[in-house]
Each structure stands twice: as structure tokens, then as C-alpha cells.
Amino acid sequence: MAVLDERRPRPDRAPFAGGAGQAAPPERRRRLSLTRSTGLGYVFLAPALVAFGVFSWFPIGRGIVLSFQSVNFATESVWVGVENYAALLRDSLFLVAWRNTAVFTALSLVVGFVVPLILAGVINEVRRGGHVFRAIAYLPVVLPPVVSLLLWKWFFDPDVGLANTILRAFGGEGLRWIYDPATAIPSLVLVDTWASFGSAMLIYCAALRGIAPGLYEAAELDGAGFVRKIVHITLPQMRYILLVTLLLHLIGNMQVFTEPYVLTGGGPNGATTTIALQIYDYAFRYNDYGAAAAASVVLGLVLAVATGLYLWATRRWSGNDN
Amino acid sequence: MTTDQIRPRRPQSPRRPRPLERGIVSPLAYRRPRGRLGGALVWLGLAAVLGLIAIGPIYWMLTSSFKDTQELLQTPPTWLPAVWHLDNYVTAWTVLELPRYILNTLVIAGGTVLTELVVASTAAYSLSVLRPRGGGVVFGAIIATLFIPATIIFVPLFVTIRDLGLINNPLAIWLPAAASAFNVFLLKRFFDQIPRELLDASRIDGATRMQTLRLIVLPMSKPILSVVGILALMASWKSFLWPMLVLPDPRLQPVSVMLARIGEDVELKFLLAALVMSSIPVVVLFLIFQRRIIDGLGYIQR
Numbered sequence: 112m113a114v115l116d117e118r119r120p121r122p123d124r125a126p127f128a129g130g131a132g133q134a135a136p137p138e139r140r141r142r143l144s145l146t147r148s149t150g151l152g153y154v155f156l157a158p159a160l161v162a163f164g165v166f167s168w169f170p171i172g173r174g175i176v177l178s179f180q181s182v183n184f185a186t187e188s189v190w191v192g193v194e195n196y197a198a199l200l201r202d203s204l205f206l207v208a209w210r211n212t213a214v215f216t217a218l219s220l221v222v223g224f225v226v227p228l229i230l231a232g233v234i235n236e237v238r239r240g241g242h243v244f245r246a247i248a249y250l251p252v253v254l255p256p257v258v259s260l261l262l263w264k265w266f267f268d269p270d271v272g273l274a275n276t277i278l279r280a281f282g283g284e285g286l287r288w289i290y291d292p293a294t295a296i297p298s299l300v301l302v303d304t305w306a307s308f309g310s311a312m313l314i315y316c317a318a319l320r321g322i323a324p325g326l327y328e329a330a331e332l333d334g335a336g337f338v339r340k341i342v343h344i345t346l347p348q349m350r351y352i353l354l355v356t357l358l359l360h361l362i363g364n365m366q367v368f369t370e371p372y373v374l375t376g377g378g379p380n381g382a383t384t385t386i387a388l389q390i391y392d393y394a395f396r397y398n399d400y401g402a403a404a405a406a407s408v409v410l411g412l413v414l415a416v417a418t419g420l421y422l423w424a425t426r427r428w429s430g431n432d433n
Numbered sequence: 434m435t436t437d438q439i440r441p442r443r444p445q446s447p448r449r450p451r452p453l454e455r456g457i458v459s460p461l462a463y464r465r466p467r468g469r470l471g472g473a474l475v476w477l478g479l480a481a482v483l484g485l486i487a488i489g490p491i492y493w494m495l496t497s498s499f500k501d502t503q504e505l506l507q508t509p510p511t512w513l514p515a516v517w518h519l520d521n522y523v524t525a526w527t528v529l530e531l532p533r534y535i536l537n538t539l540v541i542a543g544g545t546v547l548t549e550l551v552v553a554s555t556a557a558y559s560l561s562v563l564r565p566r567g568g569g570v571v572f573g574a575i576i577a578t579l580f581i582p583a584t585i586i587f588v589p590l591f592v593t594i595r596d597l598g599l600i601n602n603p604l605a606i607w608l609p610a611a612a613s614a615f616n617v618f619l620l621k622r623f624f625d626q627i628p629r630e631l632l633d634a635s636r637i638d639g640a641t642r643m644q645t646l647r648l649i650v651l652p653m654s655k656p657i658l659s660v661v662g663i664l665a666l667m668a669s670w671k672s673f674l675w676p677m678l679v680l681p682d683p684r685l686q687p688v689s690v691m692l693a694r695i696g697e698d699v700e701l702k703f704l705l706a707a708l709v710m711s712s713i714p715v716v717v718l719f720l721i722f723q724r725r726i727i728d729g730l731g732y733i734q735r
Contacts, residue, residue, distance in 0.1 A: 144564070151559075151563055152566075153565050155556070156559045159553075159556035162612040163578060163614075166608055166611075167609075169593065173592065173593060174585065236457065246723045247488060253667065262494050266493075309487070313727060373693050387584045394588050395678070407589075411582065418580075
């Protein structure tokens with residue numbers, strides 16, 4: 112698998128690192144190229160231009176326009192100004208959905224960030240079978256989310272579910288898990304972490320293996336112990352990956368949809384209605400595409416601001432020298 | 434491994450010497466008796482933890498799917514079924530019409546892989562090799578879509594699909610999937626590393642630009658193409674929200690959408706058997722290609 116070796120010098124960083132300009136590899140400087148061709152170039156670009164044009168660039172603009180319209184497909188679309196946004200603010204469930212999304216994201220960041228990091232660290236120490244361990248940890252990620260969720264829904268059954276069977280076996284009280292507003296979101300976090308920790312762990316494993324052995328050797332010569340090697344070498348060397356995965360985690364978890372949709376349907380009593388579920392409900396339950404588009408725009412703005420703040424807050428750290 | 438044979442900008446040795454690997458603890462420490470004992474304990478602990486949290490639920494799903502209803506509900510539960518009820522599988526297969534839904538999923542996934550590979554490789558070839566005027570702007574506009582979260586776009590995208598009359602048409606899944614900026618980015622980055630001398634030489638030898646793509650660039654890119662293809666297939670198998678929206682006709686839906694729709698209304702033992710059967714194709718695919726997938730993910734996700 113040499114071609115995919117993560118040690119290969121990378122001409123550029125992840126696409127998430129910055130603007131479009133940064134992601135592009137440096138232009139080759141040469142006068143003569145036998146392969147350049149503008150005309151044919153656009154012939155080959157045509158499929159991508161159509162795909163991105165119709166199914167990416169156009170819908171983005173369309174979404175912004177929609178958010179200022181009243182649309183229901185039965186009658187003509189009507190321009191309503193900011194009425195959709197005003198309606199969102201009047202909808203108490205919209206605000207609840209934001210709170211739920213924030214709680215879910217915060218919890219899953221803490222759990223979903225620490226668990227894979229520790230596991231990756233341990234797997235990296237193991238001399239034998241590291242590859243098997245990584246494959247096993249990735250197995251839950253491979254399962255279709257609907258399968259995992261229906262499985263866990265059964266585990267969470269208060270009467271016959273595995274979760275309560277285990278609790279009772281250790282003498283505990285059975286919980287009502289996804290059926291109790293107090294434990295519903297933590298239960299979703301539990302499932303989500305189970306279904307996704309393998310993916311973050313793989314990234315950390317790759318980053319850990321990318322650390323030059325010489326750094327550890329130098330630290331050992333200087334008398335550094337286990338903890339000091341982690342604090343002064345491992346974590347600083349991984350800081351770029353850690354910051355990027357934290358950000359991706361944040362963006363991904365704020366869009367959580369399938370977990371509440373399949374497990375709880377947003378209940379009990381709105382306790383797990385997330386913002387993505389709310390957008391879905393506006394559009395496909397209440398047929399109010401204007402409100403759904405407005406909520407999408409608000410979510411987009413919040414994510415953009417969060418990303419901007421995050422990058423600003425970590426700019427001193429995110430030096431690109433892993 | 435046949436696809437390993439050509440590595441752009443690499444020494445042509447058939448087997449690269451393995452780079453030195455070590456973790457935080459020095460390799461020397463593992464040679465001492467205490468280190469050896471510690472290493473073995475850590476290994477056992479890791480195996481136990483991973484076995485419990487990663488395999489545990491899957492094991493429970495697998496064994497429970499062979500139990501009858503009474504055994505499923507009894508406390509304490511049994512580790513293995515008293516009688517292995519294969520008939521759960523037979524019933525689930527026929528009553529839930531699983532063949533139809535698995536076929537639907539295969540059609541959706543196959544078309545997705547095809548459109549993603551065609552669009553991404555032609556675009557990357559153009560941007561990396563043909564480099565038309567204004568290509569940089571196009572590449573920037575493509576990369577910019579990486580920053581558009583899926584949740585923000587699915588409502589206007591659905592409206593667009595509806596206007597195009599593509600509801601209940603698999604094209605509604607294949608075409609939007611083709612607009613994957615990540616694939617274009619990955620393939621362009623890979624194509625950029627193919628030595629230009631090779632491409633120039635093919636032109637001097639009289640190859641058309643199409644032949645250069647077909648005979649030089651694509652064969653050299655087999656490893657990355659296969660990773661992109663496998664990941665697209667797995668992602669498509671896992672997708673749920675979008676197929677549910679654009680395929681309201683139950684007869685066209687993939688297996689994930691069908692399972693979520695009927696989840697509550699089916700007897701548990703049949704549901705579990707159906708869950709297992711609908712996971713088997715993607716799990717088998719993963720187990721076959723796991724080394725490539727895991728190494729590939731480690732490489733591309735940074």
C-alpha cells in the first residue's frame with residue numbers, strides 16, 4: 112500500500128486548512144507544456160461543471176432566495192421578505208432545537224474527542240496486531256447508521272433492552288434512556304460515539320505514526336519521561352490534526368439528523384429535536400420550504416461564524432509543521 | 434499487489450524498506466522484563482476493551498438474530514441461542530422482500546460510484562494536466578463547496594430535483610453525488626504527482642489527450658481510484674436522508690430507508706436478521722479491502 116503511505120511528503124494540507132487558494136498545489140513553472148489545452152480542458156471539465164453547477168452552486172443561491180419566499184408548490188412562490196426569519200424566532204421549538212443541538216454537540220465533543228484519542232495512543236504503542244485493532248475499531252463505522260440505530264433502539268428498551276439488563280446485573284436501577292427527556296440526549300451521544308469513534312481514531316493513528324522517531328529519541332536523551340514526552344512531543348506534534356478534527360467534529364455534530372430521527376423522532380416532548388431535524392420537519396412535515404430554507408441559512412451562518420471564531424482563537428497554535 | 438507497481442516520484446524498488454516505527458515508549462523499554470510484562474498487559478487490556486465496545490454490540494446483534502422470540506425476551510439473556518433459528522433469516526428475506534431492497538441499494542451505489550469516478554477523474558485530468566485558462570477559478574469554486582455543510586443544502590437541492598422531475602428516479606441520487614469536491618481534490622492532488630515527462634512523452638509518441646488519460650494517467654492512478662470508489666460505495670450504502678427524500682416510492686428505496694420505515698412494525702427476531710443481512714455486503718467489502726481502506730483513510734483525511 113505504499114502509494115497511500117501517510118508519510119509521503121505532502122505538497123499541501125487538508126482541504127479544510129484554509130481558503131481555496133491554499134488548497135491548490137503550487138503551479139508548475141514551465142513555459143512549454145505539450146499537454147496544455149484550454150478547449151479540451153473545458154470539454155473534460157464539462158461533466159463537473161454541470162454536476163457542481165446544477166447540484167451545488169445553484170442550490171446554494173436557490174436556498175438563500177427560498178428563505179425570503181413563501182413556497183408550497185401548490186401556488187406561485189411569493190416574496191415575503193424576512194417573514195420566514197421572523198417566524199423562526201416566534202417558534203419556541205426552533206429555540207429548543209438550538210439548545211438541544213448545542214448540548215448534543217458539547218457532549219459528543221467531549222466524549223467523542225477523548226475516547227478515540229486515548230485509544231489511538233494505546234494502539235500506537237502496541238507492537239503487534241495494531242492493524243487488526245484499527246480494523247476492529249473501525250467496524251462500527253462500517254455498519255449502516257440505520258442498522259446501528261435500530262440495534263441500539265432495542266438495547267435502550269427499558270424492559271428487555273441490553274442496557275438495562277447490564278445495569279440490573281450490576282445491581283443498578285434501570286433507566287428510561289431515550290424515553291426520558293433527561294437521558295435522551297446523553298443516550299444519543301452514546302450511540303453516536305459508538306458509531307463514529309473508529310473514524311476519528313484512524314486519523315489520530317495516522318498522525319501518531321507521522322511523528323518522527325528522532326524527536327522521542329532526543330527527548331529520551333534529555334531524560335524526559337513518559338508524561339513529558341506526551342506533553343512536549345506527542346500533543347504539540349499532533350496539534351494541527353487535533354484542531355482540524357475538533358472543528359470537523361463540531362461542524363458535523365451540529366448537523367446531527369439520523370440519530371434523533373430514527374431513535375426518538377425528536378421526542379420525548381421535543382427533548383431531542385435538533386436543528387437539522389427541525390429543518391426537515393419544516394420542509395417535509397409542514398410543507399413550509401421557506402421556513403426550512405431560512406433555518407438552513409441561519410445554521411449556515413452559525414457554522415460559518417463558529418468556524419471563523421475557532422480559526423481566529425487557534426491561529427497562534429495551528430502552525431502547519433506537524 | 435498488482436496496483437502497487439507504479440509509484441510516481443518514488444524509487445522503483447519493489448518493496449520499500451519499512452520505515453522505523455515506534456510509539457511514545459522507547460522500543461528498548463519493551464525489551465526489559467518489566468516492559469515486556471507491561472506491553473503484554475496493555476495488549477490484553479486493549480483487546481478486551483475493543484472487543485467489548487466495538488465487537489460486543491455486533492456480537493449481540495448476530496447471536497440474537499438466531500434466537501426465537503421467547504429467548505430474546507428472557508432475563509438473564511443467553512450468550513448463544515439455545516437453538517439456532519435459521520428460519521428467522523428465511524422469513525425476513527422473503528417477507529420483507531430483502532432481495533428487492535438490496536438490489537435497489539446495489540443499483541444506487543453502483544451508479545453513484547460510476548458517476549463520482551467519471552466526473553472526478555475527468556475534472557481532475559483537466560485541472561491537473563490540460564490546465565485550461567481559468568482552471569484555477571473553477572478549482573477554487575469546486576473546493577469552496579467543501580465548506581457547504583450537507584444540512585444547509587438539502588432543502589434547496591430537493592426543490593431543484595423536484596423541479597427537474599427527478600423524484601423517484603435514481604439519477605436524483607447519482608448526479609448530486611457526482612458533485613463531490615473532495616474526490617476532485619484527491620484525484621487532482623494525485624495526478625499532480627505524475628511526472629510531466631511521462632505525459633509529454635506520450636504526446637510526442639502521438640497519443641491523443643484522451644489516450645494519455647486512458648493509457649497513462651488512469652492506470653497509474655488505480656490505487657487512489659480504487660480507494661475513492663470503495664469509499665463512495667460504502668458511503669452510498671450508508672446514506673439515509675437523501676434517498677428517503679428523493680425516493681418516496683417504497684419499491685425503489687434502498688435497504689436503509691426500508692428498515693427505518695418498518696423498524697417498529699416487524700417482530701424483533703426478523704428485524705435483527707434483516708439488520709444483519711443488510712450489513713453483510715458492506716462489512717464483507719470492508720473486510721476484503723480493510724488494509725487499503727484504513728491506510729487510505731489515514732492518508733486522505735489529513
